[in-house]
Amino acid sequence: MSGTEHLTVQREGATLVLTLNRPDARNALSLAMLVGLYDGWLQADADDSVRSIVLTGAGGAFCAGMDLKALAGDGMQGQQYRDRLKADPDLHWKAMLRHHRPRKPVIAAVEGHCVAGGTEILQGTDIRVAGESATFGLFEVRHGLFPIGGSTVRLQRQIPRTHALEMLLTGRPYSAREAAGIGLIGRVVPDGTALAGALEIAEQINACGPLAVEAVKASVYETAEMTETDGLAAELARGWPVFDTADAKEGARAFAEKRPPVYKRA
The missing domain is CATH 1.10.12 (Lyase 2-enoyl-coa Hydratase; Chain  A, domain 2)
Incomplete structure (x- = not known):
């Protein structure tokens, strides 16, 4: 299996599980994570024995968005990753499923924080399962930023526009139940079981042609x-x-x- 220090890859039968692995930072996006993600999408599509993909996060969180400390300084470490981004300036958007769509179904298994860039990546997935205590939201406007990962385009196509605009313009957090109520996620499960729920759905998909x-x-x-x-x-x-x-x-x-x-x- 491939991967990086911030993105682990493992097989569960015919499912490739990609895990955002930076729990000390609530899996905030790093360059190592983005490179690993993009490589994971490509690996899944290149391997005919992979029938589905599950995206999840380590340490009880999904993704807290971009690492603002790294963005403000020089914290995007790893020359090999900077070289990859220089060679493909679109790589981070492909990693976040803004400019890339895997041909295999992608199921999100969400626990804890799934906010800002986490909610933006979520919109690129196909099926979404969340633990009861998961939190969603697009916080960018609170920091004077723009949710440029695709949310001003995609969100209004996935949920009613009034809900999309409220989420985009208030920057407030949403509970899993509220997110399910507006259609952002499809299934709420007990805390700690989102991955199992996603793998159950993946297994059903894997049994199909x-x-x-x-x-x-x-x-x-x-x-x-x-x-x-x-x-x-x-x-x-x-x-x-x-x-x-x-x-x-x-x-x-x-x-x-x-x-x-x-x-x-x-």
Whole structure:
């Protein structure tokens, strides 16, 4: 497994688990973390045995956003990471899922703080599970900053605009229950069980046909801003080829034979 000192990577069956690993700073974003994240997204998509991705945080927190102390000084340590950013100035946006979308489903497992940049990364994930004591919010305006990780665009497309604007303009914290109530997250679970809940969802996804799963995800995102007519046409273009795959035939045979299907991405 790859990773960095601030981002750990491990396998749980067919799921790649990426863990933001800077618990002493509530997993505030560092350059080492961002490089590790981007490499993790690429690793998951390059490995056909990986069917899903879970993103979580170490030490009872998800992510407290950018490290403002490092931003104000010279705390973005690690020449090798600075070299990576110099070679690809867009790397940090790809890491935060602003300019990159993995083809595999991404499930967020949130405990504790998921604020500022944490809430921005969250908006790039597909399915979201949170512990009851998790906290969400976009605090940038409180510090005279702009939530430039995509929130002024994405948030209003994911939750009602009145809620998006309240979150963006007040910079106040939201509880997990309130976040679920406005549609920012999908499931609230007891504290300490978010990762288990996310892995349970991942296991259900992993049991499905991988070509079908990836085509469905792609169709949802590519048709989001289309008219219904254009979207339905795009859906057929994505969906019909799936029916011609060996996996589709295997799924039908397995159903008829009352056994679990064995999918081979073919």
